[in-house]
Amino acid sequence: MEILRTVAELRHWSRQERSRGNTVGLVPTMGALHAGHASLIRAARIRAARDSSGSVAVSIFVNPTQFGPNEDFARYPRSFDADCALAQAEGADVVFAPTVEELYPAGAATFVEVEGLSDRLDGASRPGHFRGVATVVAKLLIAAEPDRAFFGQKDAAQVAVVRRMVADLRLATEIVVCPIVREPDGLALSSRNVYLSGAERAQALVLSRAVRQAEALAASGERHASALIAGVRQTFAAVSEIRTDYIEVVDWATLEPVEIAVPGTLFAVAAYVGPTRLIDNAILP
Numbered sequence: 360m361e362i363l364r365t366v367a368e369l370r371h372w373s374r375q376e377r378s379r380g381n382t383v384g385l386v387p388t389m390g391a392l393h394a395g396h397a398s399l400i401r402a403a404r405i406r407a408a409r410d411s412s413g414s415v416a417v418s419i420f421v422n423p424t425q426f427g428p429n430e431d432f433a434r435y436p437r438s439f440d441a442d443c444a445l446a447q448a449e450g451a452d453v454v455f456a457p458t459v460e461e462l463y464p465a466g467a468a469t470f471v472e473v474e475g476l477s478d479r480l481d482g483a484s485r486p487g488h489f490r491g492v493a494t495v496v497a498k499l500l501i502a503a504e505p506d507r508a509f510f511g512q513k514d515a516a517q518v519a520v521v522r523r524m525v526a527d528l529r530l531a532t533e534i535v536v537c538p539i540v541r542e543p544d545g546l547a548l549s550s551r552n553v554y555l556s557g558a559e560r561a562q563a564l565v566l567s568r569a570v571r572q573a574e575a576l577a578a579s580g581e582r583h584a585s586a587l588i589a590g591v592r593q594t595f596a597a598v599s600e601i602r603t604d605y606i607e608v609v610d611w612a613t614l615e616p617v618e619i620a621v622p623g624t625l626f627a628v629a630a631y632v633g634p635t636r637l638i639d640n641a642i643l644p
């Protein structure tokens with residue numbers, strides 16, 4: 360498996376693959392790869408096989424512009440060698456691992472802003488976060504021109520922002536969304552789970568419990584967002600160590616709150632477990 364360091368190398372690789380008749384799939388990540396990332400790479404591999412001939416690139420880049428000034432950019436977990444081993448084992452053909460200067464050359468002044476959507480859910484408590492996400496994903500999609508890019512439903516608001524950006528910029532990449540991979544006890548896998556102490560790890564289960572509760576309420580016929588939110592708020596309140604950031608029932612495309620949930624409505628939560636901010640969600644039945 361080859362490791363590419365520059366945009367020019369990625370562009371050259373991708374063009375070469377496509378000139379050989381291969382489709383190109385891209386899996387953007389910030390590294391510290393876990394089974395959630397592995398499922399995306401596997402999905403990309405499976406879709407590539409269905410094309411009869413396809414190639415898979417995994418990008419590994421801790422994107423500084425999506426972190427706030429008091430967030431964890433400097434201490435974000437980095438495990439490049441293990442990441443490459445995992446990417447290779449899951450069938451990636453190349454890893455794209457640029458430096459910050461490569462993606463943001465000196466004097467870089469161009470950013471992609473998805474208006475409205477970027478101020479909702481995680482964007483409300485992380486100002487500038489989705490501007491950073493949209494910018495780096497745009498750079499990756501413009502460089503690799505992939506046929507498909509794979510994202511996890513785990514970051515559901517990110518999916519909404521990326522879909523809107525791809526539609527607005529008329530990019531030719533299909534966005535494929537893969538299900539949330541969880542630990543056996545329900546905790547959604549996240550690179551940030553390594554920050555959790557033993558006690559916090561146990562408290563963090565309230566997020567997945569809340570999501571299951573909302574799913575069950577919706578499945579039993581409760582359609583009112585206010586009732587879904589109220590039920591889940593009690594579940595959070597029972598764990599006093601946790602600080603709730605948001606509990607929201609929104610349209611997945613616009614991230615606007617809805618009063619009545621319909622199939623496909625997004626139920627999403629975010630909470631601080633100690634200093635660590637975790638998110639979880641479900642697409643309601």
Ligand code: AMP
Pocket residue numbers: 387388389390394395396398399509510511512513514537538539540541547548549550
């Ligand atoms: P990150 O490295 O955290 O930026 O994540 C890279 C991609 O992996 C994003 O599209 C995430 O949504 C996805 N991802 C992260 N955790 C999970 C998970 N537990 N299940 C599925 N996808 C995930």
